[in-house]
Amino acid sequence: MHDARKTRKCLEDFEDGTTFRYRVPGLTAEEIKAFAAQYDPQRFHLDEHAASETHFGGLVASGFQTQLKCFGPFCREALLDTSAVGAPGIDNLKWLRPWYPGEDLNVVVTLTGKRMSAKRTDRGYLSVSLLADVKGEPVLSMEWVIIMLTRQGQADAHAKAAGVAQA
Amino acid sequence: MHDARKTRKCLEDFEDGTTFRYRVPGLTAEEIKAFAAQYDPQRFHLDEHAASETHFGGLVASGFQTQLKCFGPFCREALLDTSAVGAPGIDNLKWLRPWYPGEDLNVVVTLTGKRMSAKRTDRGYLSVSLLADVKGEPVLSMEWVIIMLTRQGQADAHAKAAGVAQA
Numbered sequence: 651m652h653d654a655r656k657t658r659k660c661l662e663d664f665e666d667g668t669t670f671r672y673r674v675p676g677l678t679a680e681e682i683k684a685f686a687a688q689y690d691p692q693r694f695h696l697d698e699h700a701a702s703e704t705h706f707g708g709l710v711a712s713g714f715q716t717q718l719k720c721f722g723p724f725c726r727e728a729l730l731d732t733s734a735v736g737a738p739g740i741d742n743l744k745w746l747r748p749w750y751p752g753e754d755l756n757v758v759v760t761l762t763g764k765r766m767s768a769k770r771t772d773r774g775y776l777s778v779s780l781l782a783d784v785k786g787e788p789v790l791s792m793e794w795v796i797i798m799l800t801r802q803g804q805a806d807a808h809a810k811a812a813g814v815a816q817a
Numbered sequence: 818m819h820d821a822r823k824t825r826k827c828l829e830d831f832e833d834g835t836t837f838r839y840r841v842p843g844l845t846a847e848e849i850k851a852f853a854a855q856y857d858p859q860r861f862h863l864d865e866h867a868a869s870e871t872h873f874g875g876l877v878a879s880g881f882q883t884q885l886k887c888f889g890p891f892c893r894e895a896l897l898d899t900s901a902v903g904a905p906g907i908d909n910l911k912w913l914r915p916w917y918p919g920e921d922l923n924v925v926v927t928l929t930g931k932r933m934s935a936k937r938t939d940r941g942y943l944s945v946s947l948l949a950d951v952k953g954e955p956v957l958s959m960e961w962v963i964i965m966l967t968r969q970g971q972a973d974a975h976a977k978a979a980g981v982a983q984a
Binding site for chain 2: 688689690691692693694703704705706713714717718721722725726729730734735736737738739740741742743744745748807810811
């Protein structure tokens with residue numbers, strides 16, 4: 651109950667063209683290897699020596715780890731106190747350059763579009779574009795769409811949650 | 818040196834149309850929340866009560882966690898002893914249905930295409946399509962391209978690694 655009554659940002663509170671900028675601290679070799687062991691154990695993410703014999707020339711982060719490290723701060727800064735209810739997917743995730751240990755990433759996330767659902771008044775869609783670079787060299791880009799409730803949608807959700815709690 | 822001399826599967830060893838099938842065990846609520854706390858702390862991934870008040874009706878895995886859990890077994894089974902050298906990105910990642918705690922995923926990965934690089938004789942590209950479902954209900958799909966060395970490319974890499982080791 652407590653959570654459902656909280657005032658959250660809704661679709662109406664976001665503006666097309668808004669940008670979020672942040673820095674992602676470089677990973678240590680240990681962080682890269684620990685992630686790889688769990689999720690993506692290709693040799694160039696897992697072992698310095700084996701990686702040095704590939705075209706990467708040394709250990710590089712899994713592209714999935716890069717993706718997560720880029721997404722996390724945006725999620726914390728822009729999504730947590732909102733009525734975002736997920737995303738249908740990710741479009742055009744590109745790994746443009748390997749991410750080596752110790753390299754800080756500069757990330758810019760831009761809200762590139764905002765539209766109402768054609769069918770429902772309770773929600774709309776924010777188009778988002780993320781670009782990460784190391785000293786101006788693009789490392790990762792991705793685009794996706796966030797499903798965000800409108801004020802009407804949030805009011806409906808509160809009413810439903812209250813009804814459930816009373817039942 | 819040891820690693821570089823190992824015989825790895827090359828582009829020539831893969832056939833268009835090959836499929837890999839496996840099962841991904843359902844996650845516990847604790848696994849979902851631990852991942853969310855680190856990478857994607859939206860309330861429907863982090864807190865059962867808050868999640869129950871959203872349209873998900875309960876805790877659901879982060880789509881990124883679903884993606885990683887689907888990719889891992891394919892990576893271990895199909896990529897580790899190969900001359901794969903990364904991927905340029907992921908195309909069309911779709912989250913088609915939430916993944917709830919305790920639901921096993923059925924995953925099918927299909928090699929949907931194979932082609933040589935137009936510019937280089939040392940590599941080619943495998944197109945890959947992954948589909949995960951719960952009891953026939955699609956949960957996640959994604960497509961991507963794996964860069965894979967040819968026999969010539971692997972021989973070149975071995976020669977280069979040997980040269981580096983001697984230097």
